[in-house]
Amino acid sequence: MVFFFIMTILAIETSCDETAAAVIEARGGMARPRFDILSNVVSSQVKIHRPFGGVVPNLAKREHQKNLIPVLIQALKQSGLLKISKSKFLISKQILNSKSQILNSILEREEILKPRVFRFLKKYRRPGIDFIAVTRGPGLAPALWPGVNFARALAFFWNKPIIGINHLEGHLFSVFFQENKKKNFEFPAVALLVSGGHTQLILMKGLGKYKLIGETRDDAAGECFDKTARILGLGYPGGPAIAAAAAKIRNPESGIRNKFKIHLPRPMISSKDYDFSFSGLKTAVLYLVKEIKKSQKLLNEDIRSEIASECQQAVVDVLISKTMKAAENSRVKTVTLSGGVAANKELRRQMADAAGKKLPDSLFLIPDSRFCADNAAMIAAAAYFQHPKKSARDWRKIQADANLRLA
């Protein structure tokens, strides 16, 4: 039996285009953990990457380096943990000098971040936290490294343990960030993880005992939305744009669907495995748009909304069908939905509905919408459950790994 103590955790996340820091206070066991989120700060780079229609890795690296200190300061301030070094200023300056060689080597490749870290450490005292958690992968290597090196520098300077976290495990544990007063979380569980980079069905047999039972063979669900939105000229990021366009259908009886034959495939919905494939959906939209433009030249707002709605429903249908099948076949006690795409209202509503009907005895968990997209609170939650396992505590051992796998 593993006991979990009250822990104050500082987490850093920079796997993609959000610079995030959070402080959470965690207690309780896996069945019903309690997380008090003291702060959860996310600085999005979406405006910077928008003109490129996707995340540009080196721009992300630069922005993370600029944002990490302000985001950390805000996270510590909101948690009441930001304390200026006042009278101890001279002493901390001495300590800084003695540690500066190692700090310099940790931050060697983070040229923009390095002087900012020195200024920060000179000015503020060590906060009252138990340990530091940082996302070490998967993600974009140039984005991951500034976060990892920043966390290593803090762990070294403050002499705190550090734990490297799998970003996907963070999403898995984000499901605890919601009101769940009814049932306990119990294994085995099936988790559908849907984001811009991943579409995976994971069988969770126990803490850290994960089996990947299905995944996309090409595009992720979020990627499908992003690409489809681009074809339809709906903007970036595509997921929220598709959802907004779909919600705008003015007259459901207008007959637009039949007139323009707006029907999209549900790829692999009947295949016997738990895999997905979404790239054909985007191609089908491309052909459909070409056909429509040929016959009537203009892709007006009503038609775009109808296509967005059909695309969203096609993705939702496949995701729900495979998840329910996996949950039934594995006789799970808990089903979870997480990742950026889990913010989609239709997916949330229809999946909750399906779970209620098909799996009435299982617990169904989705995080509150604000915890679906990348954030650091979820990294802290995953770290809380790792902590008793005494995984890497030494800052020297933490490395970013862009291709880190969950199972």
Ligand code: KG4
């Ligand atoms: O988890 P996340 O923030 O980042 C990754 O780890 O990928 O997921 C981002 C993805 C993007 O593809 C975005 O378009 C999608 O989640 N997304 C949505 C919604 N909000 C974000 N997809 C559908 N509906 C939404 N409301």
Ligand code: ZN
């Ligand atoms: Zn993510």
